[in-house]
Amino acid sequence: MIKKIKGSFEQFAIASHLIRWTILAIPLSLTVGTLVALFLWLLDKATRLRWQQEWLLWLLPLAGAGIYWLYKKLGRNSEAGNNLIMDEIHQPGGGVPARMAPLVLLTTVITHLFGGSAGREGTAVQIGGSMAHLLGRWIKLTEKDLRILLMMGIAAGFGAVFGTPLTGAVFALEVLAIGTIRYDALVPCLIAAVFADTVCSAWGIHHTHYAIHFTDGKATPFIPFLQMDLWLLSKVVLAGVAFGMASYLFANSMHLIKHYAQRFIRPAWLIPVAGGVVIIVFSWALGTRDYLGLGVYSKEPGGVSIVNAFQAGGAHTWSWLWKLLFTAITLAMGFKGGEVTPLFFIGATLGNTLAILLGAPVDLFAGLGFIAVFAGATNTPIACTLMGVELFGTSHVLYFAVACFTAYYFSGNSGIYKAQRLAVPKRVEQD
Structure with a gap:
């Protein structure tokens, strides 16, 4: 009888834990999903403008100097990018500045507008991490909970920018250390990634669809029970x-x-x-x-x-x-x-x-x-x-x-x- 009561309390504690992180995921996902949607929209506009105005490539060196100046004057430790967020999860220290989000969003769009060869995951992850740290600071989370919230920010940014929420959740847990996965943030990361992707899509952002049409129906010769080539x-x-x-x-x-x-x-x-x-x-x-x-x-x-x-x-x-x-x-x-x-x-x-x-x-x-x-x-x-x-x-x-x-x-x-x-x-x- 005592074991049953303890088991009931344990399940109640787990449910309370998940409800708490779901509540925290809502404002984080709304913010990150919206900022990622804005980023993807601006990125598309910048790419199309560069295609139309090919002379913009000649200004790439000047754009590089401008990006350096922006980070020199405004960036502080934001220059470290994704590594700063990962370091903060491993060992909390100086924090992740809120200015990282607008700064990396702007400079990434500048990079693409003038012809730099770059991607978008780093920007989305930094948006997620900086917004997560800002939220955690506002509500005064403990260091342990702040680590989880930062992982949720990574998951939200990654899941929203590629339209792959399950990947985003596992990526946030797997990327921190080679050869191991953090399970303490498993469900919170999944919740954040799904919500952020939903918010991003709700803004009308459409992700590229890829297809593999090849069908593998061939078994290995002489081994009929092995249904693979x-x-x-x-x-x-x-x-x-x-x-x-x-x-x-x-x-x-x-x-x-x-x-x-x-x-x-x-x-x-x-x-x-x-x-x-x-x-x-x-x-x-x-x-x-x-x-x-x-x-x-x-x-x-x-x-x-x-x-x-x-x-x-x-x-x-x-x-x-x-x-x-x-x-x-x-x-x-x-x-x-x-x-x-x-x-x-x-x-x-x-x-x-x-x-x-x-x-x-x-x-x-x-x-x-x-x-x-x-x-x-x-x-x-x-x-x-x-x-x-x-x-x-x-x-x-x-x-x-x-x-x-x-x-x-x-x-x-x-x-x-x-x-x-x-x-x-x-x-x-x-x-």
Whole structure:
């Protein structure tokens, strides 16, 4: 009888806990979902204006100097971006300033307007983190609860910006440390991500739809009870290795470019100016502007883009490498935005190239690269597998998991987030 009473009290405490976090998620999700919707709307307008007014690219170095000045005068510790939020979750300290949200929103739009190669996830996550910290400070949460609220902010921003709330929730739990997941914020993060995505969609924001039309109905010859194509699976493993190596190359290129730029370019405001000049020179030398901006769509119908990479002939052999270089230079040299959408581009175009080399389905391998390069660069294989399900459906979930897990291991113990901690190394030494 006593055990039953204790059990009832326990369930009551759990219900109270979830109701409390649901109440806290409502204002956070309303704010983050609305700001992300505004950000995506402005980003679309900036991209279309850049397509119409191609001369704007020539002002990219000047835009870089302006971004440097804005952060120098107004940013304070906001310059650290996503890493600041992750550090604050690991070890509360100076806090996440509310000014981070409007500042990163404005400077990311400037980056895209003038032709920088960047994404949008970083901006959305920083919006979520700064708004979460502001709310937590207003209602005087404890350090433990503030950590959970910050994770909810990450989940809300990520889920809303890509229209993938389940991925957003798991990403917020998985990205903090390599090899482990925080479960203390599992349901609060899911609630925040779902609410924020709903709010963002309610503002009329429509996310890009991707489709994999390939159907895998072929069993392995001579093994009738094994209902999968082992030959195709082996190609997916090989592609996963390549995706992981691309993740490793991207992350280390960013770190190296940033290190050497800060070491050799003086004064500091010249770093983004130099980065802008390099982007202009590369665009001129290649004779294309397909590697600028987000890269989800191309101005020209036959250009290289994420959407076109799902079709044969939608990418060139080295498209993935050019996007990698354009993005690494843009972000490492002081421009603002996220890394994830460029990682989608790198993965989808690399998948397109590998499909042709291996004789595999183009749309399937573009989709695998889309999620697997992201998995390797952020060390979040479970979240990225779920992203494959949310974006492409459940038909190829085994291939999603194999590609993401393989890329995760072959990307090494590094990643794009320096504040990400190493909890469980990918290679464990034998006793």
